Amino acid sequence: MDNNTPILELRNVVAAYGRIQALKGVSLKVHAGEIVSIIGANGAGKSTTLMAICNVVPVVSGDILYQGERINDVSSERLPARGLCQVPEGRRIFPRLTVTENLEMGAFFRRDTSVIRQDMDRVYELFPKLRERRKQLGGTLSGGEQQMLAMGRAIMSRPRVLLLDEPSMGLAPLLVQQIFRIIKEINEQGVTVVLVEQNANLALQCASRGYVLETGSVVMEDDARALLDNPDIRKAYLGE
Template sequence: MLVVENLSVNYGAIKALVNVSCRVDQGEIVALIGANGAGKTTILNTISSIVPAAAGRVLFEGEDITKTAPHEIVKRGVCQVPEGRRVFSKMSVLENLEMGAYIRSDKKGIAQEMERIFHLFPRLAERKKQLAKTLSGGEQQMLAMGRALMSQPRLLLLDEPSMGLAPMLVEKIFEIIGEINGTGTTIMLVEQNAHMALSIAHRAYVLETGQIVLEGPARELAENPEVRKAYLGE
């Protein structure tokens, strides 16, 4: 579904990514793990065209989207939930979700998607008239995910969904990620909590200083002594 080929990205003189290649097959959850500054978010931002590639290319369903505008990438079926949630704080929960459907005009379909999101996230249904800035961190994360799902993505890019959340909420968020994947949405997941990421992913890539140093089935990486020592605290 998604192929990243020899991707290099620079921030001025800093090489953020160096010849990175990875792929996501339809129906998978693929995790990117690594230390802060390893380049995980940069991969997502380059797929979304928020950050330009210096070299290499990104293919989605066989088409080169490397130089495609960000809003066109959403129209093609790739949507990102950014690190830090980035909800529209002065808008209500309902308005945030409606913003997620900005590329759609099928009113009936939008209403059905809204119901599905309220089913996935009952807390949002209870708070739909509340301003987004009054929500807790976990509720804002649910809202950011719901907003992305309103565009009906075939590929969902999740950037640090558990950041700053209480352990109980982290488990809930990951449970919901599993549910979203179970209904047919393919997911690429960047996550600091390597243990949770590897427990839910089918495959994973380990990044260090802008390069992929390990890749394979998530279960195998979870048993890898280097990964356990570096990222699982063992």
């Protein structure tokens, strides 16, 4: 893969839930090292886009390319081992496993035991609360701590590309700011991030570029700063 090839690309992707077409020809590009935000109203197709990338929602037509290779037919279970990992909406941690056991599940396909220990320490540095709670069951954590755990578990897979679906949902404002600081830190450590987020203002402040979805179609793409300054975007998504 040369430097000009996007690390992740969707080409005219159509995806459907049964007979309901959720994505209507979505095309987007993500280059290595970027944070790319996908914004839009509820039901616009933001989460469906991430699930289509991971082959959770069937792609009817179009191509999904990761590191230059078509991955339409690669099962979602195999993608983390290839460096493509999703933190789904709603966290979906293992409630009956401890924090440490949840993190170990993120590295279940890895065999580099000494490096896994280093990555565990890295997660605990990013999320000191998880270190404090490491022997606690996942289901007893607060919503914010569960979000940290879900992100930490994804980091344990050593992702090249991290797909984040609504990381701020249901969190107090102070925790939201903390989560977004950590997203930037993860990115600065070399992980490419695709961010689906209802809070368009924060999402675009965090990102280098953004895409706007409406009813399953991309209606705008631009640098994140340009989108933040766009009066139509400010009116539609930033409450102005």
